[in-house]
Structure formats: C-alpha cells, structure tokens
Amino acid sequence: xxxxxxxxxxxxQPVDKIPVWFMRQAGxxxxxxxxxxxxxxxxxxxxxxxxxxxxxxxxxxxxxxxxAAILFSDILVLPxxxxxxxxxxxxxxxxxxxxxxxxxDIQQLxxxxxxxxxxxxxxxxxxxxxxxxxxxxxxxxAGSPWTVATYMVEGQTSKGxxxxxxxxYREPELLHALLKKITEATILYLQAQIEAGxxxxxxxxxxxxxxxPLSYQAFSLTYMQTIIKxxxxxxxxxxxxxQTHGALEKIADSGCSAIGLDWTIExxxxxxxxxxxxxxxxxxxxxxxxxxxxxxxMQITKxxxxxxxxxxxxxxxxxGLMPDINPEHVNVAVETVHAFSVL
Amino acid sequence: xxxxxxxxxxxxQPVDKIPVWFMRQAGxxxxxxxxxxxxxxxxxxxxxxxxxxxxxxxxxxxxxxxxAAILFSDILVLPxxxxxxxxxxxxxxxxxxxxxxxxxDIQQLxxxxxxxxxxxxxxxxxxxxxxxxxxxxxxxxAGSPWTVATYMVEGQTSKGxxxxxxxxYREPELLHALLKKITEATILYLQAQIEAGxxxxxxxxxxxxxxxPLSYQAFSLTYMQTIIKxxxxxxxxxxxxxQTHGALEKIADSGCSAIGLDWTIExxxxxxxxxxxxxxxxxxxxxxxxxxxxxxxMQITKxxxxxxxxxxxxxxxxxGLMPDINPEHVNVAVETVHAFSVL
Numbered sequence: 001x002x003x004x005x006x007x008x009x010x011x012x013q014p015v016d017k018i019p020v021w022f023m024r025q026a027g028x029x030x031x032x033x034x035x036x037x038x039x040x041x042x043x044x045x046x047x048x049x050x051x052x053x054x055x056x057x058x059x060x061x062x063x064x065x066x067x068a069a070i071l072f073s074d075i076l077v078l079p080x081x082x083x084x085x086x087x088x089x090x091x092x093x094x095x096x097x098x099x100x101x102x103x104x105d106i107q108q109l110x111x112x113x114x115x116x117x118x119x120x121x122x123x124x125x126x127x128x129x130x131x132x133x134x135x136x137x138x139x140x141x142a143g144s145p146w147t148v149a150t151y152m153v154e155g156q157t158s159k160g161x162x163x164x165x166x167x168x169y170r171e172p173e174l175l176h177a178l179l180k181k182i183t184e185a186t187i188l189y190l191q192a193q194i195e196a197g198x199x200x201x202x203x204x205x206x207x208x209x210x211x212x213p214l215s216y217q218a219f220s221l222t223y224m225q226t227i228i229k230x231x232x233x234x235x236x237x238x239x240x241x242x243q244t245h246g247a248l249e250k251i252a253d254s255g256c257s258a259i260g261l262d263w264t265i266e267x268x269x270x271x272x273x274x275x276x277x278x279x280x281x282x283x284x285x286x287x288x289x290x291x292x293x294x295x296x297x298m299q300i301t302k303x304x305x306x307x308x309x310x311x312x313x314x315x316x317x318x319x320g321l322m323p324d325i326n327p328e329h330v331n332v333a334v335e336t337v338h339a340f341s342v343l
Numbered sequence: 344x345x346x347x348x349x350x351x352x353x354x355x356q357p358v359d360k361i362p363v364w365f366m367r368q369a370g371x372x373x374x375x376x377x378x379x380x381x382x383x384x385x386x387x388x389x390x391x392x393x394x395x396x397x398x399x400x401x402x403x404x405x406x407x408x409x410x411a412a413i414l415f416s417d418i419l420v421l422p423x424x425x426x427x428x429x430x431x432x433x434x435x436x437x438x439x440x441x442x443x444x445x446x447x448d449i450q451q452l453x454x455x456x457x458x459x460x461x462x463x464x465x466x467x468x469x470x471x472x473x474x475x476x477x478x479x480x481x482x483x484x485a486g487s488p489w490t491v492a493t494y495m496v497e498g499q500t501s502k503g504x505x506x507x508x509x510x511x512y513r514e515p516e517l518l519h520a521l522l523k524k525i526t527e528a529t530i531l532y533l534q535a536q537i538e539a540g541x542x543x544x545x546x547x548x549x550x551x552x553x554x555x556p557l558s559y560q561a562f563s564l565t566y567m568q569t570i571i572k573x574x575x576x577x578x579x580x581x582x583x584x585x586q587t588h589g590a591l592e593k594i595a596d597s598g599c600s601a602i603g604l605d606w607t608i609e610x611x612x613x614x615x616x617x618x619x620x621x622x623x624x625x626x627x628x629x630x631x632x633x634x635x636x637x638x639x640x641m642q643i644t645k646x647x648x649x650x651x652x653x654x655x656x657x658x659x660x661x662x663g664l665m666p667d668i669n670p671e672h673v674n675v676a677v678e679t680v681h682a683f684s685v686l
Contacts, residue, residue: 165630212606263555287508
C-alpha cells in the first residue's frame with residue numbers, strides 16, 4: 001500500500017499526515033458524478049453497474065488527495081437482495097415495494113449469497129482494487145441491522161419511526177427475529193466484501209440515535225458487536241454513530257477499531273471518554289463547507305487542535321457531504337488537514 | 344392553587360405525588376380534539392379562535408388527572424405575527440408564505456404587540472385561567488429563537504437544515520440579527536402570556552441538537568438565556584432540550600428552573616450532571632405508549648426508580664404524544680406515576 005495513513009490511524013499508529021476522507025465523497029456535488037449517474041439512468045442502476053459504481057468511487061480521488069476510497073453503493077442494496085424490492089422515487093427517496101410486519105414476512109426473507117444476488121457489489125470491489133492499484137485503501141460498508149430494519153419495517157425514510165417503534169415496544173421478539181436475520185445476511189455480505197478486496201469495513205448506524213439508551217444497546221449495538229466479532233479482526237472496522245454519544249464508552253468496548261462521530265460532540269470530549277480504546281473519525285459539520293475558504297480553514301484548524309497530534313485520528317465530516325457544496329471547498333479541507341503539523 | 348405539584352417540583356420542593364403532564368396532551372389522539380379541530384376548519388383557525396383553543400387545552404384534563412394544563416397554540420404563531428404568513432398544508436405541515444434571506448427581510452419583520460397581533464393567544468390564556476379556576480397551573484410557551492429562526496429561514500420543516508446552516512456559516516451576523524429580533528419579540532410575547540395568566544413558561548428548543556456544541560451556545564442557548572433573564576423569575580421556566588445532552592451542564596446554568604429531556608438520555612445520568620441546580624422533566628419515549636398497559640407500567644416504573652424520590656422531578660414524555668396512541672394508555676401512564684411512592 002502506497003498510502004498507509006488510514007490504516008495506521010485505525011491501528012492508532014503514528015502518521016506523517018492526518019488521514020482524510022469524506023462520507024459521500026463520491027456524490028452529487030461533483031459534475032462528473034452527475035454525468036455518470038445520468039449515463040446509468042437511475043441511482044439504483046448506478047449501484048448495480050460495477051463499471052459505473054467503480055467509476056464514481058474513483059472520481060473524488062482524481063480531484064482530491066484523499067487518503068481512502070469508499071465503495072459506491074447504498075445500505076439498502078442488502079434488504080433489496082433479501083427480497084424487498086428497492087426503488088428510488090425522485091423527490092421521495094428510496095422506498096421498498098414490500099415491508100416487514102409479521103413473522104411470515106421475516107421467514108420469506110432470503111439470506112443472499114453475496115456472490116450471486118449481490119455479485120454487482122463484489123464486482124465493483126474487485127474492479128476498484130484493481131484500478132486503485134494500492135494507491136489508497138478501499139473501505140467497504142453496510143448499514144447496522146437496526147438502521148436497515150427501520151427501512152424494512154417503515155418502507156422508506158421515516159420522520160417519527162412510529163411503525164418500527166410500535167414493533168419494538170409491542171412485539172420486541174419479532175423485531176429481534178428480524179434483526180437476527182439481517183445480522184446473518186450482513187456478516188456474509190461484509191465477509192464477501194473483504195474477500196473481494198475491501199480493506200476497511202464501516203457500519204453505518206444512522207438511526208441508532210432514535211432509541212432510548214437501553215434499547216440502543218439491546219436493538220442496535222449488540223447486533224453490530226456480533227458482526228464485528230464474526231469479522232474476526234481481518235480488517236479494521238469503523239462504527240458510525242449518529243446522536244448516540246451517550247453510549248460512546250459502550251461503543252468503544254464493542255470491538256470496533258474506530259468510532260465515526262457526527263458533529264454534535266466535541267472531539268476532545270469524545271477522546272477523553274473513549275480513552276485509548278479506539279481511534280476516532282470525524283467530525284466537521286458538513287455545512288462548514290458552505291463557508292468561505294478562510295472560515296473552512298479556521299474551523300478545521302480549531303477541530304484538529306482539539307484532537308492534537310495523538311495517533312488514532314482520521315479527519316472526516318460528521319455526516320455526508322451536501323449536494324450543493326463547491327467541490328473546491330473539499331480541496332481546501334483536504335489541504336488544511338494535510339498541512340496540519342502532527343509533530 | 345388546588346394542585347401545586349408542578350410548581351413545587353419546579354421549585355424542587357417535596358411533593359405528595361410526582362407531577363405528570365404530557366407534551367401534546369391536547370392533540371389528535373383524542374376524538375374530542377378531532378371534533379373541535381373539524382369545527383374550527385383548520386389547525387391555524389383552531390389556534391386563532393380563543394374559545395376553541397381553550398376548549399382543546401382543557402380536554403385532556405377532563406379525561407386524565409394530569410397536574411398541568413398547557414396553552415394550545417404553536418411556536419410558529421409568533422413568526423406569523425412578525426409578518427411571515429403561516430399556512431398549514433395538509434400532509435406537508437406548516438409553511439411560511441415569505442422567508443428570511445437578507446438584512447432587508449429582517450428589517451421588514453415587525454415586533455408584534457402581543458395584545459394586538461397575538462391577542463387571540465392572550466385571550467386563550469385568560470379564558471383558560473378563568474375556566475381552570477386554580478385547579479392546576481397553566482403553562483405558556485414559545486419556541487427558542489434558534490428553532491423559530493430555522494423555520495423562518497427554511498420556510499418549513501427541514502430535513503437537512505441546509506439553508507439556515509448556510510446562513511450560519513456564511514453570514515453569521517445576519518443570523519444573529521434575526522435571532523436578536525426574534526428574541527426581542529419572544530420576550531414581549533412571553534411577558535404578555537405571564538401578564539395574561541400563564542404560571543409557568545416553557546421554551547421549546549426542538550432544533551438546538553442540529554448544531555455543533557460551540558454553535559449551540561452562540562446561536563441557541565445565549566438567546567434563551569436572555570429571554571429567561573428578562574422574565575426575571577416571575578414564573579418558573581422550563582427549557583426543552585432535544586438531542587443537546589452534551590450541553591446539559593450549560594443549560595442547567597442558564598437560569599431556567601427545569602430542563603425538559605428527550606428520551607435518549609438516562610434520567611440518572613442527567614440528574615448526576617445537573618446536580619441540584621435545576622429540576623428535570625421527562626423523559627419517557629412516547630412510543631412506549633404503543634405498548635400494552637403492563638409494558639407501560641413496567642417502563643415507567645423503571646424510569647421513576649432511576650430518578651428516585653428526590654424533589655425536583657416532573658414526569659413527561661420526551662417528545663409530543665403520537666396521534667395514533669390509545670387515550671386509555673395515557674391514563675395508565677398517569678395512574679402509574681401517581682401511584683409511585685415518593686416517600
């Protein structure tokens with residue numbers, strides 16, 4: 001590997017420069033992404049066409065000196081392959097043709113063979129590894145079982161999560177049965193990504209934060225722990241935690257290599273609370289990239305000063321890049337991070 | 344006042360029973376509310392017709408032994424009166440005819456005379472005080488300036504808050520000018536509510552949690568502090584904090600009497616962190632009311648056991664009641680709280 005910074009930081013080893021990459025670094029803010037997506041015809045076709053998915057994964061690396069590539073895909077391709085039928089409706093977002101509301105529905109779900117039903121993802125990973133040629137590490141990913149379950153039960157992005165919470169409080173065993181099945185499928189899916197060449201695995205627990213603390217542990221964290229244990233330290237793992245700061249110490253004990261933080265916690269507080277158990281990734285408010293280059297430099301320098309030059313830190317945004325930011329501002333961010341002295 | 348429990352708890356004095364009320368206790372889950380709303384013709388007309396607004400405020404008190412009444416209104420009636428033109432579109436929610444994007448827009452905003460442009464609110468408060476006849480205290484409220492500003496800038500409920508965050512990072516002085524004007528209007532509005540008879544004031548900071556910690560202090564908490572200071576301890580004040588647990592100690596130092604908590608923090612942790620500076624209100628996940636009466640009793644008893652029998656606690660949900668819950672389950676909650684021994 002030519003650029004080892006991300007892996008070094010994940011293993012909490014010293015780095016020459018702080019590694020930097022961005023959630024949704026391949027995305028709508030890049031005109032070349034827009035062009036490839038147009039060529040694909042739809043977001044889902046883009047995910048399902050390995051050549052095009054690999055192409056958009058590589059686009060940010062041609063523009064910016066980021067220290068990692070991330071597979072272009074979506075956390076909902078797994079439940080799609082389990083049998084729910086994903087469609088993306090413009091202005092509405094992703095939606096499933098079928099939803100889960102009974103034990104019969106759960107029995108109907110298939111555990112996909114990743115090299116069959118999700119072969120397009122594995123092909124994308126293989127293409128990416130070949131094209132990256134060890135330039136930077138490749139990150140694979142999946143949603144957390146809880147986060148994926150919210151979509152499977154609600155059918156789409158929810159505002160109040162009333163349906164899945166109704167299931168949680170009325171039929172907790174039904175929800176656990178669903179989470180177990182998703183966990184099983186996720187383990188195979190992530191093992192196959194590693195087999196195909198993913199060098200880091202990230203689990204997106206986007207909706208863990210809507211649960212009360214004890215439910216978060218019982219319905220989200222436990223299942224992520226099971227997945228991480230099964231991956232058996234073959235590659236470093238990152239748990240992305242959104243609005244679950246109350247559980248930071250518990251996430252740090254989950255066996256993951258790093259925690260990806262949203263922007264609503266100070267890095268120095270997070271660092272103090274997880275001690276030296278895990279690396280930290282984050283946590284610039286992505287909206288800072290709306291500001292002027294001077295403001296961006298100032299905000300990032302403030303953030304880097306908090307975490308200091310201790311090993312085990314990866315710069316990132318606290319949530320995906322917005323579609324209407326100026327790509328040049330991403331470059332300002334990369335250069336500010338790389339210029340920051342770690343000595 | 345016949346029932347002093349809420350006021351006693353807000354002043355952290357001993358109570359005979361733990362006081363209980365519910366955010367959105369007057370609302371769509373009650374068939375009698377649906378009937379009155381139908382009679383009014385629209386949500387906005389319901390807010391603007393004192394007799395009907397008072398009627399729906401009183402409806403939950405006829406069903407349940409709750410220890411407080413809360414004015415039926417909406418945090419957006421203030422920006423409506425400031426000149427933005429509120430409309431509520433079915434399935435979309437509240438929306439403003441005009442939005443704020445420039446210093447000129449801010450200059451155009453009026454500081455309403457509460458007894459003129461918001462007279463319907465003051466009339467509702469007076470009617471309520473007369474009809475309540477000191478049975479339980481009456482809570483008045485407003486949105487936090489930051490939360491109100493998000494709607495004034497975005498024009499409606501937002502998903503990513505990109506427009507207001509763009510303003511925050513690009514034109515912070517413009518946003519501060521807006522927040523100052525909203526603060527000024529809010530002070531007059533709340534003073535008038537107190538004058539009209541409100542015995543407790545609650546400030547809803549629903550969107551404070553989308554800000555990074557330093558921005559939360561600079562753009563939200565500071566303005567709430569200014570309001571609380573100006574109210575000059577005439578009545579006890581509650582700040583409702585959603586996803587801003589990182590700032591709990593700072594909110595406790597703001598001068599408020601109590602903090603209203605969402606369900607994503609354990610009460611015992613919150614109690615330990617605010618020490619004895621303020622009372623606490625909350626924080627049952629409102630989705631618990633979807634569960635069976637047995638489950639509801641169990642979850643509430645667990646929560647009450649955490650906070651113990653120390654003075655300075657008010658039971659509530661961590662967010663408004665959902666429209667599709669069984670009203671009988673609210674009664675189960677009230678009875679469980681009142682049956683809990685505080686000795």
